[in-house]
Amino acid sequence: METIKLTIDKKLVEVEKGTTILQAAKKIGINIPTLCYMNLGDMNIENKPGGCRVCVVELEGRRNLAPACATDCAEGMVIHTHSIRVLNARKTVVQLILSDHPFDCLICAKSGNCELQSLAHKLGIREIPYQGEQSTYRKDTSPAIIRDVDKCIMCRRCEVMCNEVQTVGVLSAINRGFHAVVAPAFEMNLDHSVCTYCGQCVNVCPTGALTEVDHTNQLINDLADPEKTVIVQTAPAVRAALGEEFGLEAGTLVTGKMASALRELGFDYVFDTDFAADLTIMEEGTELLDRLSKHLAGDKEVKLPILTSCCPAWVKFFEHNYPEMKDIPSTARSPQQMFGSIAKTYFADKIGVDRKKLIVVSIMPCVAKKYECSRDEFKVDGNPDVDYSISTRELAGLIKRANIDFLSLPDEDFDHPMGESTGAAVIFGTTGGVIEAAVRTAYEVYTGKTLKKVDFEELRGLEGLRSATIDFDGLKLNIGIAHGLGNARKLLDEIKAGKSMYHAIEIMACPGGCIGGGGQPYIHGDSSIIKARHKAIYAEDEGKTLRKSHENPDIIKLYEEFLGKPLGEKAHHLLHTHYFDRKKEIFID
Amino acid sequence: MSSIKIKLKEKDIAQIDEICKSFNNEPGELINVLHKVQTTFGYLPAEVQDVVANKLNMSVAKVYGVVTFYSFFTMIPKGRFPISICTGTACYVRGAEKVLDEFKKQLSIKVGESTPDGKFSLNCLRCVGACGLAPVVQVGEKTYGRVSPDLVKDILKNYE
Ligand code: SF4
Ligand code: SF4
Ligand code: SF4
Ligand code: FES
Numbered sequence: 001m002e003t004i005k006l007t008i009d010k011k012l013v014e015v016e017k018g019t020t021i022l023q024a025a026k027k028i029g030i031n032i033p034t035l036c037y038m039n040l041g042d043m044n045i046e047n048k049p050g051g052c053r054v055c056v057v058e059l060e061g062r063r064n065l066a067p068a069c070a071t072d073c074a075e076g077m078v079i080h081t082h083s084i085r086v087l088n089a090r091k092t093v094v095q096l097i098l099s100d101h102p103f104d105c106l107i108c109a110k111s112g113n114c115e116l117q118s119l120a121h122k123l124g125i126r127e128i129p130y131q132g133e134q135s136t137y138r139k140d141t142s143p144a145i146i147r148d149v150d151k152c153i154m155c156r157r158c159e160v161m162c163n164e165v166q167t168v169g170v171l172s173a174i175n176r177g178f179h180a181v182v183a184p185a186f187e188m189n190l191d192h193s194v195c196t197y198c199g200q201c202v203n204v205c206p207t208g209a210l211t212e213v214d215h216t217n218q219l220i221n222d223l224a225d226p227e228k229t230v231i232v233q234t235a236p237a238v239r240a241a242l243g244e245e246f247g248l249e250a251g252t253l254v255t256g257k258m259a260s261a262l263r264e265l266g267f268d269y270v271f272d273t274d275f276a277a278d279l280t281i282m283e284e285g286t287e288l289l290d291r292l293s294k295h296l297a298g299d300k301e302v303k304l305p306i307l308t309s310c311c312p313a314w315v316k317f318f319e320h321n322y323p324e325m326k327d328i329p330s331t332a333r334s335p336q337q338m339f340g341s342i343a344k345t346y347f348a349d350k351i352g353v354d355r356k357k358l359i360v361v362s363i364m365p366c367v368a369k370k371y372e373c374s375r376d377e378f379k380v381d382g383n384p385d386v387d388y389s390i391s392t393r394e395l396a397g398l399i400k401r402a403n404i405d406f407l408s409l410p411d412e413d414f415d416h417p418m419g420e421s422t423g424a425a426v427i428f429g430t431t432g433g434v435i436e437a438a439v440r441t442a443y444e445v446y447t448g449k450t451l452k453k454v455d456f457e458e459l460r461g462l463e464g465l466r467s468a469t470i471d472f473d474g475l476k477l478n479i480g481i482a483h484g485l486g487n488a489r490k491l492l493d494e495i496k497a498g499k500s501m502y503h504a505i506e507i508m509a510c511p512g513g514c515i516g517g518g519g520q521p522y523i524h525g526d527s528s529i530i531k532a533r534h535k536a537i538y539a540e541d542e543g544k545t546l547r548k549s550h551e552n553p554d555i556i557k558l559y560e561e562f563l564g565k566p567l568g569e570k571a572h573h574l575l576h577t578h579y580f581d582r583k584k585e586i587f588i589d
Numbered sequence: 590m591s592s593i594k595i596k597l598k599e600k601d602i603a604q605i606d607e608i609c610k611s612f613n614n615e616p617g618e619l620i621n622v623l624h625k626v627q628t629t630f631g632y633l634p635a636e637v638q639d640v641v642a643n644k645l646n647m648s649v650a651k652v653y654g655v656v657t658f659y660s661f662f663t664m665i666p667k668g669r670f671p672i673s674i675c676t677g678t679a680c681y682v683r684g685a686e687k688v689l690d691e692f693k694k695q696l697s698i699k700v701g702e703s704t705p706d707g708k709f710s711l712n713c714l715r716c717v718g719a720c721g722l723a724p725v726v727q728v729g730e731k732t733y734g735r736v737s738p739d740l741v742k743d744i745l746k747n748y749e
Pocket of ligand 4: 034036049052069070
């Protein structure tokens, strides 16, 4: 391997050929500030347009300053990363960006998390000597995401996420010069586009140009209303990330503190989406076995592979892009929606509250779930099964707003009956988890034997595409796993071409699965955080006494008392759904 | 943004397909494809961009991004009488800008737009080589020289 020696800030450093100045500096502990640059190393995601020039450094013997993120090291280079020229240039660059940026930092949704704001602070900017024309673009509000393009700095990170990683292709740079913005085709609103609401663009936007729709004020009102019973469900990935917002190390589980915080906030019942995840496995697992046995018996009508259906961004993705295959995904609703549907029937009856007076709120690592709640098929006479969904970030904000000292809260349990769950449900929060949970149950139901070991290491990991073969007592089940919609597309194209060798496939829209969801605490480019959350999820699973969905006593009771059997008539009505052809739905306005 | 909604005929789609194929449906050839398509249709309405995106297997947002980046591309059909105002140096110093403003005012459209009845469209062009006549305005095939703002009304009258 060819190496290069160079000097950065008087320190000698040796790097591989092809290393950028930015990376070389990082190696010796010098963090050059960046803005447009993005590198999510573990996920192979990079954006280096070299456009913003915040990362400039001085090279001895070169007249112009060079962007560190887009300049490769060369033998013998002598680099200064904080000379007066460099500091002044960086300051000017940021002042120029700010001259066309709204001044509403005080009330901006991104305040405190904005990379432009912290850069201005870091560079000691106290005035903006340039007076430029301010762009005035309309705000675009969809069911899940708000685009406030006046705050866009054209770093184009969102474009990389939406086009290269997710292959959805909603966002692109348009127009030129001052009028350049990132927008959907024909500047249509997001809700007219093929946007899946995966929220990955929100996750990487350095400013407040892309944010989630805020439901916290509605929640505060509902909690204060004595007429209403307000209940909450929390998704598995939330407990593995919420602590980050309170300074805890990434990967710290805060399940118990989260439950007490929710009680402090005033929810009448604190439940767990994990309960519904176990229910999902009962339905989806049964459906898998049903389709599998019919297929093996030679029924040509039954299509395989079966695809998981718990991710609403993924569901919208195939509705737009592969509607001809809409009978392949499992018809099981997502855990969020199963929870809502059971809460507003079974549970509402139990406590004698009318569904209109029962507010079901979900805490999700996700922004697509906000959109999912609003889908018509999940409403009864206009009343939604889940009233609205709050992101992990929004929950953290609410806890802070209510002066709750999160770190000193006691660990509490969820309420019954919809708070009981198994380890199988917990792992829904990470890529590979849903299918592992399904395998744990399907194996025991199919073979009639008890698993000696419930851990299926072969299904775990963070590679974008994975596969494994699981032995069901002689029947070899081929399983595929994809996270990130670009990876999903590869598996779908295989199926479309009739080349898929899988019996079952798990798909999650977000890289990492829900732990990397669009509503999680911002990772600011540190992908090791995703790994830490991933570990935490499996740790929580291991700590559970019950680790197979069909052993959840409250689920067993729910079927006995109310649902009958999996895939039965009532279950079909309350827990399953259908999909739409949205290919021609995008309209050009 | 275009407010024009058109329905493409099978034959138009086939024609776009043909053009894309002649460039091997290469996404890298997008600009050339768009150029050719615009020469054929006169403009690039949203529906046409949608077809091009499909054929080249790329997102329509990217296609739109390119269309809006180059001022050569237009999403609006030319009027029956396309008006071009020379804004080359000679015409400019002799007041082409004021003439342009007057056209905008009279027709209530901006540069690059057409009147709702599709009669006139307004565009600027660089030096037409008639600097002696500056400022120069072309309407369709006809050229008008030494145009001043107060002549604009009269020019338009010729097309009533
Ligand atoms: S939410 Fe996802 S699909 Fe929608 S614009 Fe953002 S990255 Fe693209
Ligand atoms: S919307 Fe955000 S991520 Fe996208 S280009 Fe603008 S500032 Fe960058
Ligand atoms: S992977 Fe999870 S967080 Fe991401 S869109 Fe799907 S359900 Fe939401
Ligand atoms: S961070 Fe290097 S040019 Fe923007």
